[in-house]
Amino acid sequence: MSLKVNGKAYDWGDVDVKFPGLALVVQEISYDDEMEMEESYGYGHRPRGYGTGNYKSSGKISLLRDDYEEFLAWCRAQGVPFYKLTIPSIVVSYANEGEKTHMDELKTVKLTKRSHKAAQGDKGLTVDIDMMIVGGIVTDGLEPA
Template identity: 40%
Template sequence: MPINGRYYDWEHITIQVNGATLADVLSIDYEDSEKVNPIYGKGRTPRGYTKGNWEGSGKLTLLREEYERLGDPFSMKPFDIVVSYAKEGNTSTDTLKDCLFTKRSFGGVEQDTERITVELEFVILGGIERS
């Protein structure tokens, strides 16, 4: 099987929070969903649908040092998180608009651990823009 090209890897990803590039990020996950309500009439199958609310959320896992540089996550005003995927001259960007941190979890605080991490959960209030 021939190798057609290099896929995205961690080296290709840049993450910015509130305009600042984060260096000590271990992972970022984000998702959105929109509720769809089937409308029934005569018969067993839906005759149409309505749409409900849109929701977006995510989770950012950082080393403790990067967390310290962010300051108090709960006192921040709504901010954008920009995730850029750059490879071979092409850049794809997801902008998570108007985010707020909602929960923080501390991990890796034990003897012989290689790193101390902080996980920050966030809500996306303004949508996800792709470019």
């Protein structure tokens, strides 16, 4: 692994978000995952090991209101209510010019919450959509657990 000094870091212009069958323009995307872990104790005050629990992943996207309306129209055309929709895969890719493209795949995504906001002075209205990522987050082909 090489360390770049004074090189270009990834920025929003290097990110591409793809939904299957949709041409949505996403204003923001965030996602995270976690593996439950807990120390195991026996005699004394120090852990003698650890145990693992469940894996969990979730995320959020932000859309401009017009893109959100287009998304709802697409749901209507598919005959699927918003919260019944299952998105098989969302691919987030990023790369600097001339370098390898890296991809995160959010597998089997369910939509769990919509947040609408409008405030005085806003230059655009956005809708935030929370997601449950049932199939996990695969980074550059590496499964999470």
